[in-house]
Amino acid sequence: MRDDKPPLGPIESGQLPLVKAPDSIWSSILASLDEDRAPVRRGTHWWVLAAAFSLASAVVLWLTIRPKPPSWEVSRLDGAPSVGSRRLTDSGRIAVGEWLQTDASSRARIGIGEIGSVEVEPNSRVRLLAAKPNEHRLALDRGEISAVVTAPPRLFFVDTPASTAVDLGCAYKMKTDESGSGLLSVTAGWVALEWKGRESLVPAGASCRTRQGDGPGTPYFADASEAFRDALAAFDFQKGGSDSLRVVRGEARVRDTLTLWHLLSRVGRDERVRLLDRMVELMPLPQGVSREKALDLDADTLGRWRQELAWKW
Amino acid sequence: MEMVRTMKYVSLLLALSLSALGADFMLAIGNPAAASIPSTVSPTGGGPVPTKVSKDALFAVRPEGCANPANARITGTAEGLVDGTRQSAALRLLPGSIPGVYVVSREGPPQGVWVVKLTGVCGGAKAGALVPVARGGFQRESAKFYPRPITEAEVEATLKSLSGGAR
Helix, strand or coil, X not given: CCCCCCCCCCCXXXXXXXXXXXXXXXXXXXXXXXXXXXXXXXXXXXXXXXXXXXXXXXXXXXXXXXXXXXXXXXXXXXXXXXXXXXXXXXXXXXXXXXXXXXXXXXXXXXXXXXXXXXXXXXXXXXXXXXXXXXXXXXXEEEEEEEEEECCCCCCEEEEECCEEEEEEEEEEEEEXXXXXXXXXEEEEEEEEEEECCEEEEEECCEEEEXXXXXXXCCCEECXXXXXXXHHHHXXXXXXXXXXXXXXXXXXXXXXXXXXXXXXHHHCCHHHHHHHHHHHHHHCCCCCCCCHHHHXXXXXXXXXXXXXXXXXXX | CHHHHHHHHHHHHHHHHHHHHCCCCEEEEECHHHHCCCCCCCCCCCCCXXXXXXXXXXXXXXXXXXXXXXXXXXXXXXXXXXXXXXXXXXXXXXXXXXXXXXXXXXXXXXXXXXXXXXXXXECCEEEEEEEEEECCEECHHHCEEECCCCCHHHHHHHXXXXXXXXX
């Protein structure tokens, strides 16, 4: 190869001489390539693998031990109910915030933690609101549920548009229609319906209507006369007033003192006197229950009176 | 005259003694919910805490006319006629939230006719109750109460009456 030095001064186009690179340059380039390759093969590769493995292990561990969102077990009874956007084929879970929906041919059972269960009837829509040790809460938007609870009272709640059903150790059915109005029927124990400070205590064998905007009505026994039930509904939701109460008093039997007792605190003094007089006709005031204190709605007096009346309900 | 006066005093003392022993002692029954009445829904409210009421609960029972209801003892069995055969079944008497009050529950065959035979003891006094039961609960109007234990003949007669005389 010629060892020509480049010409001094401007080079005319086409005049740049072609010169071959010396062998020493190629040798030095090859040597430097070998040096660069060796460190990667020996150290860096293992470090990357180790780091990747550690990261993967940490992710798996986190996925395993992380607290799962609270949820209840759901099982299909008939048809194909849905939880959220998922069709339930056999069993699954409903998480807090999710909706369970049944169509005309489907039913489902929800396990209320460890304390009971709720059966959801066709054409119903319920949502899990809370699943905590001291609060188990569902919302019934529409449709019907049957609940059986074996826990101490005030652990299970069902919110409807017209009231909240508070379990006091019981079994009951609750339904709500599209207008938000509903009906509670208790088959064991007690259920309280509350709404904006209004409270109705419903024992086994009794029912209570609810109306959106009015809250819970007055509890009554299902075997009361039709005239009694109609007059009560008129008083509760249609401003039936004294006329309705006259029918209620006239139709009342001994066990209908459940209704009369609740009405005492929902009427004025004059009506209260008439109600109390009718109650005493049906069942004499027990010892220790003062007429005047009852008319004054003394809480202890009313509580003791109810305790005795309940033996006839 | 003196004898008559003495007799009156003795009778009065005897009556008072028997009364103290629970001579007016009887059993009373009611809705199972009567055994555990909630005072209020509010967690801060007073009153007895309702106990759990089983779906199998038939009725509540309590002693009346007993000086110390908490010390009264109440026991019972279910007596029935199933396909003409006389049967007895155990009862569960669970204490309610009020001393002396119990909830009577039974798990037994749904067929046949059944009565619950109860015996209560208060001091030296005894009382009995015979309560017909069915799937829908207890038959309050047909229940019978005595200031003494129920006899087997009374059980038989009640079962025969409930089954329409068929056996």
